[in-house]
Amino acid sequence: MASNRKIILKAEYGVFAKVHWINIDSRKHGSKMFLPNPSPQEYVQQILKESSVEAKDIKAIAFIYNDGEMDTWKKAYEFRQGCYEFCQKHGIFYFNSTTIAYHNFIATLRSKVILNEGEHMTVIYAEMKGVLGTTYIRENYRWKCINIHIGYDFVPTQEWKRTFMKNYKPKRIVFMYHMPAFNFQEVIDLFKEKNSIILEFDYNFLTTACVDKILHVMGEKLIPYDIAPQCTNVYGVNLGRNNLISVTYEDILPFEKTGIIDVNPSKTVTLNARLSISHPFELVETIKLSTFKCKKVKVTLKIDANNMYDFKVEPVGAKDLCDQFEELSILKPVEKPPFSPRKVQIVFNKQECRLIFTCDNGCTHPIPDLDGLEKTPIYIAFTAETPLIGKSAKEVYRQKPDYVVFDIIKLCSTTNHDIESPKWGFTVSKEDDALMVSVQTVDGERKSTVDFLLALVIKNALKPQLMGGDKEQKWDQAEIAFEDFTPNETLKKAFISAGRLLKMNIFLNKCVRLDRTKMKL
Numbered sequence: 001m002a003s004n005r006k007i008i009l010k011a012e013y014g015v016f017a018k019v020h021w022i023n024i025d026s027r028k029h030g031s032k033m034f035l036p037n038p039s040p041q042e043y044v045q046q047i048l049k050e051s052s053v054e055a056k057d058i059k060a061i062a063f064i065y066n067d068g069e070m071d072t073w074k075k076a077y078e079f080r081q082g083c084y085e086f087c088q089k090h091g092i093f094y095f096n097s098t099t100i101a102y103h104n105f106i107a108t109l110r111s112k113v114i115l116n117e118g119e120h121m122t123v124i125y126a127e128m129k130g131v132l133g134t135t136y137i138r139e140n141y142r143w144k145c146i147n148i149h150i151g152y153d154f155v156p157t158q159e160w161k162r163t164f165m166k167n168y169k170p171k172r173i174v175f176m177y178h179m180p181a182f183n184f185q186e187v188i189d190l191f192k193e194k195n196s197i198i199l200e201f202d203y204n205f206l207t208t209a210c211v212d213k214i215l216h217v218m219g220e221k222l223i224p225y226d227i228a229p230q231c232t233n234v235y236g237v238n239l240g241r242n243n244l245i246s247v248t249y250e251d252i253l254p255f256e257k258t259g260i261i262d263v264n265p266s267k268t269v270t271l272n273a274r275l276s277i278s279h280p281f282e283l284v285e286t287i288k289l290s291t292f293k294c295k296k297v298k299v300t301l302k303i304d305a306n307n308m309y310d311f312k313v314e315p316v317g318a319k320d321l322c323d324q325f326e327e328l329s330i331l332k333p334v335e336k337p338p339f340s341p342r343k344v345q346i347v348f349n350k351q352e353c354r355l356i357f358t359c360d361n362g363c364t365h366p367i368p369d370l371d372g373l374e375k376t377p378i379y380i381a382f383t384a385e386t387p388l389i390g391k392s393a394k395e396v397y398r399q400k401p402d403y404v405v406f407d408i409i410k411l412c413s414t415t416n417h418d419i420e421s422p423k424w425g426f427t428v429s430k431e432d433d434a435l436m437v438s439v440q441t442v443d444g445e446r447k448s449t450v451d452f453l454l455a456l457v458i459k460n461a462l463k464p465q466l467m468g469g470d471k472e473q474k475w476d477q478a479e480i481a482f483e484d485f486t487p488n489e490t491l492k493k494a495f496i497s498a499g500r501l502l503k504m505n506i507f508l509n510k511c512v513r514l515d516r517t518k519m520k521l
Contacts, residue, residue, distance in 0.1 A: 006025060008214055009047060009051060011047050019034070019051050064098070067275050073233060095306065100134070106205050108225040109205075111225075117141075120168065126178070129182065135148075174197045175197065231253055232249070233273055235247040261330070267289050270284075273309075276365065277357060278365055284311070297315055351409070354374055355369065370463055379406045389457060415433075417429050417436075425439070436450075437450060454494055
């Protein structure tokens with residue numbers, strides 16, 4: 001890199017973009033906000049114009065960018081790729097990070113915490129109305145993220161603290177705040193333990209820390225407080241419908257996996273990616289094995305520290321096959337999906353439900369239903385052999401109300417069979433202390449317990465697939481939470497009974513994660 005380049009740019013992309021220009025030697029800096037152009041080429045030109053800096057004077061650009069700003073993985077990747085190509089063309093070092101990763105690096109850099117290998121540290125900070133936390137493990141002389149904690153509607157109680165920390169007991173806690181919309185001192189008082197570190201707000205560090213980060217990544221200034229980069233997307237290499245290679249949020253970058261598979265001319269190898277767990281998989285590349293004349297091929301997937309991928313399927317010749325077998329694994333379908341959820345939560349209000357997954361590193365993700373809706377209307381229509389649930393059932397109600405059941409939460413909350421509503425096309429009765437619903441079906445009028453109807457809703461809520469293949473995730477337990485109301489004992493018993501019908505354990509939780517859309521991760 002040319003020695004006369006003394007400027008580093010920090011470019012934050014969002015609804016409103018912001019560019020910072022920093023002198024490496026003096027750390028003097030300035031900033032300016034602007035409306036960003038969605039084209040990466042135009043966006044980079046905006047950065048130069050707003051900062052009044054020429055490309056020849058720039059040593060590096062730190063692009064702080066959250067993929068959630070785009071609608072699809074393809075758009076997000078092409079945006080990053082366009083920024084990268086500009087930097088390559090002008091001899092500028094390219095660096096890419098997310099807001100949460102960058103802010104956590106600021107905390108580790110300022111606190112200068114170094115623990116023994118295998119020990120944990122948690123960074124807790126507030127921004128607007130959210131309390132965010134990240135737990136790290138000391139590994140290979142740097143920090144690696146192992147869990148992300150998210151809390152809304154902060155309450156200074158031990159119960160809230162236990163829910164937030166998820167049983168993690170770090171050796172050291174670092175507190176940092178940017179723009180809290182509440183008294184962050186209450187958070188500090190609740191979590192503060194011996195050897196805790198409290199970092200006062202310092203706007204300069206939000207900007208100048210990118211100099212330290214970039215110099216470390218470039219190998220010019222080694223920092224023992226660095227955080228290992230992790231993949232911000234989910235990738236899956238599939239052989240037909242079977243997953244061969246998966247890259248998840250838990251994987252450290254750079255990532256590389258290579259293996260050998262048999263050539264089956266009827267099969268294809270595909271690379272799939274998803275912007276986040278709340279988005280569907282997108283087909284990135286397709287390679288037909290019928291195009292190869294050899295018996296085996298080598299499949300390779302690489303993802304560098306800036307989330308740029310390299311995917312190859314190459315022939316393996318007979319001469320070097322033995323050497324390849326000694327060095328490479330034989331790829332077989334793996335059980336681990338490209339995203340491995342460990343906990344599922346269904347959040348109910350009185351008319352809708354929504355699904356939330358918690359992945360292996362503790363990150364929570366709202367999942368749209370099969371219709372792409374964030375919240376599923378709790379309507380069941382019996383106009384087909386298989387009941388319709390959700391949006392389609394609600395649409396059926398307009399034409400055939402006597403085939404549709406709704407207000408199921410209300411029905412499951414009472415033992416009174418005399419309740420009725422002029423909007424209902426079904427009737428309610430009682431048999432052997434069980435509340436029954438009579439509704440028209442394709443086979444005539446049928447009766448069903450309210451517990452059975454609730455079981456149908458739960459089963460439908462758990463249908464979204466995560467593997468990018470043909471297998472549905474199977475659950476033997478689910479957590480139920482309630483939004484905007486408190487369940488009575490009758491409703492709680494109904495959920496437990498519905499779980500028995502589904503042969504799964506149901507756990508009831510009063511805590512609900514509200515309004516995740518206000519927080520970008």
